[in-house]
Amino acid sequence: MMEQFSSLKNRPAFKFFFFGLFLLGFLLFFGLIGALQYLVPGLFKDYMSFEKSRPLHVTAAVFWIIFSAVGTVYTYLEQRKPDRIFSLKLMNIQFYIMSIAVIVILITYFFGIFGGREYWEFHPVLAVPVGIGWVLFITNVVKSVGTIKKQPVYVWMWLTGAVFFLFTFLESYLWLIPYFRSGIVGDMTVQWKSYGSMVGCWNMLIYGSSIYLMDKISGNDRYSYSKIGFLIYFLGLFNLMFNWGHHIYTLPAPKYVQYISYGVSMTELLLLGRIIMLWRSSLTTAKKNYHLYSYRFLLAADVWILLNLILAIMMSVPAINVYTHGTHITVAHAMGTTIGINSFLLLSFIFDAFGIKEKISARRFTFAYLTVNISLLIFWVALIVAGILKADWQMHQPEKPFAEMMSMLRPAFIVFFAAGAGLAVGFLIIVYKIVKHYRP
């Protein structure tokens, strides 16, 4: 084990993966605590209340995605053209600044120190090292890419994701300036818009990497220079800039903003159509590559993209959004996408980067893989059911007391917890196998 870790000196990109995997284990633990607290309200109230377990879980989840996405972009940049990483030293500095910041953030949560908002609940001072780390990332990526001439679509996606992330990250802190804080509607609009766009940015890093990987597995670069690849890039960019509209339906913003954003969200249908086509053609190659663990996670992500898009598009319909807002359907959407799409794709990249496909027994892998996928489906459906019950209460039975509504949701929460435990076990087996079988 020591030998494995000391080898990371020469491979700073992999440090991001290992730290990401640590965060994955961490977030699973606090997710389970949070789910238990749904079942037993007030559990561990004195030292680990839901107000602490939730941000510990969610912040670790966000940084698991960010660290692994950064590790992937660096790894693939290096694979494309060895010696083309601008500076390993800068990469190391970025890693230490950001990982120390994350550890401090998690520690402050344990002590009940907050001061931020939603996904960034930590004290705003701690956003400074995260932002500095990101500037180093942009510098390293831009310098490593060199020229923008004749670049494949995934390089465009990496550049866009990296640059826009900084922009939206800064935007999510505009509330610190009194001018933006003074009007509640404006304040919330900027806030929710920035979160929507931020997700769009890390998706650019991750989807770009998946295009790189798909081409790598199929042994050609047809897709990364194709017209349709670039079309999807522009559609993604468009959505990154404007799809946030459905985040603000419930705010009294002008109606035209809502209609435009609804229309923009619908452009995602185009993406859906394209994905279904891709999926059909990928089925024919499925057999050939089925032994590749990274390929299997790509396949799983494909199915989850479909399921989540159907849910997201339904949620974008204003008449439905009025119902789903503030219910567990939103949580199903957030976790369905960050687990089924983001986490599965990231694991796919890690399997590919570490090249450990043959070392893990196929039976064990398949067991963990099926456990994760089946549990996630049950987990996701349980949240949607809880959300529908709550929406019905909000709209049709407001006279029923809150406590009575919560007890109505209890069976869904029991299933949610049990499936969550299955999900955690499946993921932990995979993480354990990856760490155990990693060889420099």
Ligand code: HEM
């Ligand atoms: C890779 C695995 C996971 C990821 C990436 C993930 C991600 C997230 C995210 C992004 C949220 C915020 C949702 C929102 O703001 O609407 C969230 C909330 C939550 N997650 Fe997870 N999650 C994971 C696994 C789990 C597991 C295994 C459990 C345990 C059963 C769990 C339980 C929860 C709970 C209880 C919440 C709080 C929801 C609320 O505020 O009511 N998560 N998770």
